[in-house]
Amino acid sequence: MNHITTNNNSQPAKAPFRGLGVELYPLKFQPILKSIIWGGSDICTFKNITPAQDGIGESWEISGVEGNVSVVSDGELAGKSLDELITTYQSELVGKKVFDKFGETFPLLIKFIDARDDLSIQVHPNDELAKKRHNSFGKTEMWYVVKSSPTAFLYSGFAKNISPEQYEQMIEDNTFTDTLQKYNVSAGDVFFLPAGRVHAIGAGCFVAEIQQNSNITYRIYDYNRKDAQGNARELHTEQAKDAIDYQVYDTYKTEYSGQINHPVELVSCEYFTTNLLEMDIPMARHYEKLDSFVIYICMQGHCTLKDDKGNSLFVQQGESVLIPADTQSTLIIPSEKTKILETFIK
Numbered sequence: 001m002n003h004i005t006t007n008n009n010s011q012p013a014k015a016p017f018r019g020l021g022v023e024l025y026p027l028k029f030q031p032i033l034k035s036i037i038w039g040g041s042d043i044c045t046f047k048n049i050t051p052a053q054d055g056i057g058e059s060w061e062i063s064g065v066e067g068n069v070s071v072v073s074d075g076e077l078a079g080k081s082l083d084e085l086i087t088t089y090q091s092e093l094v095g096k097k098v099f100d101k102f103g104e105t106f107p108l109l110i111k112f113i114d115a116r117d118d119l120s121i122q123v124h125p126n127d128e129l130a131k132k133r134h135n136s137f138g139k140t141e142m143w144y145v146v147k148s149s150p151t152a153f154l155y156s157g158f159a160k161n162i163s164p165e166q167y168e169q170m171i172e173d174n175t176f177t178d179t180l181q182k183y184n185v186s187a188g189d190v191f192f193l194p195a196g197r198v199h200a201i202g203a204g205c206f207v208a209e210i211q212q213n214s215n216i217t218y219r220i221y222d223y224n225r226k227d228a229q230g231n232a233r234e235l236h237t238e239q240a241k242d243a244i245d246y247q248v249y250d251t252y253k254t255e256y257s258g259q260i261n262h263p264v265e266l267v268s269c270e271y272f273t274t275n276l277l278e279m280d281i282p283m284a285r286h287y288e289k290l291d292s293f294v295i296y297i298c299m300q301g302h303c304t305l306k307d308d309k310g311n312s313l314f315v316q317q318g319e320s321v322l323i324p325a326d327t328q329s330t331l332i333i334p335s336e337k338t339k340i341l342e343t344f345i346k
């Protein structure tokens with residue numbers, strides 16, 4: 001039940017935002033920085049945030065997650081939340097089919113993750129299980145490695161077959177990592193992580209993460225670490241048991257060939273499609289037939305975006321931009337060699 005409280009110092013309710021006279025334009029948002037015990041020192045440097053802060057584990061770039069909703073940082077809509085924009089502009093912002101499916105919930109979450117320590121081994125439920133247990137979306141995601149230390153690695157999927165019963169026993173025996181596929185990683189590596197795939201980011205990894213709008217995580221194993229009070233972190237062994245995809249695949253790494261000045265598809269699934277745009281000359285992108293918003297994440301360099309409405313926006317490394325669905329085309333003009341991740345929903 002929702003409760004409304006008042007006091008003598010309360011202010012009149014703010015009139016609902018109607019966006020009167022404000023046409024949508026490419027939107028930047030204030031980053032939501034997460035100070036986490038395992039956080040590193042690269043996010044502020046990468047994003048050119050001063051003064052730099054140490055121990056920042058995540059930067060939520062574009063988020064509609066409850067309690068962590070992004071706020072516009074630029075232009076006439078500065079200070080407005082992503083929720084407000086969707087309520088006001090609906091399909092103009094996100095696309096008709098996206099709005100019909102997700103309503104006023106933004107369907108994706110964009111993050112940077114910087115791990116100074118090995119993160120816990122985890123898995124995410126699919127839509128069906130997440131809906132049943134948590135009334136939430138599931139969590140399919142992808143990683144793009146921005147940079148890595150010489151010893152950086154991550155886990156993705158199983159290297160050998162195990163049964164659900166063996167899984168439980170290996171957690172008890174502290175041998176679970178023995179069955180996981182381990183990858184040494186370097187900048188530009190891509191991993192697609194459908195719901196159900198066991199995974200973990202290792203120390204020294206700095207990644208961009210594109211995922212469904214969901215914060216449901218089952219922690220499987222945490223190396224028997226203790227918190228500041230000496231307590232073991234909670235594990236979700238039983239919940240994870242029937243969320244895990246136990247199938248062994250030939251590889252869990254996405255192989256692709258980069259092409260300068262030509263879009264390269266990295267991932268395409270029902271939840272999102274992500275292309276790599278690497279350019280040193282202007283590149284035009286046409287969205288007349290795309291019924292979706294588009295997100296640009298600038299991974300390297302800087303550029304100027306120009307859209308068909310006459311808007312112009314400077315974008316630099318570490319910044320993310322939401323291109324409204326009513327945008328027909330953009331022209332990306334690089335100031336130097338520039339690399340962008342382009343994401344939308346087909």
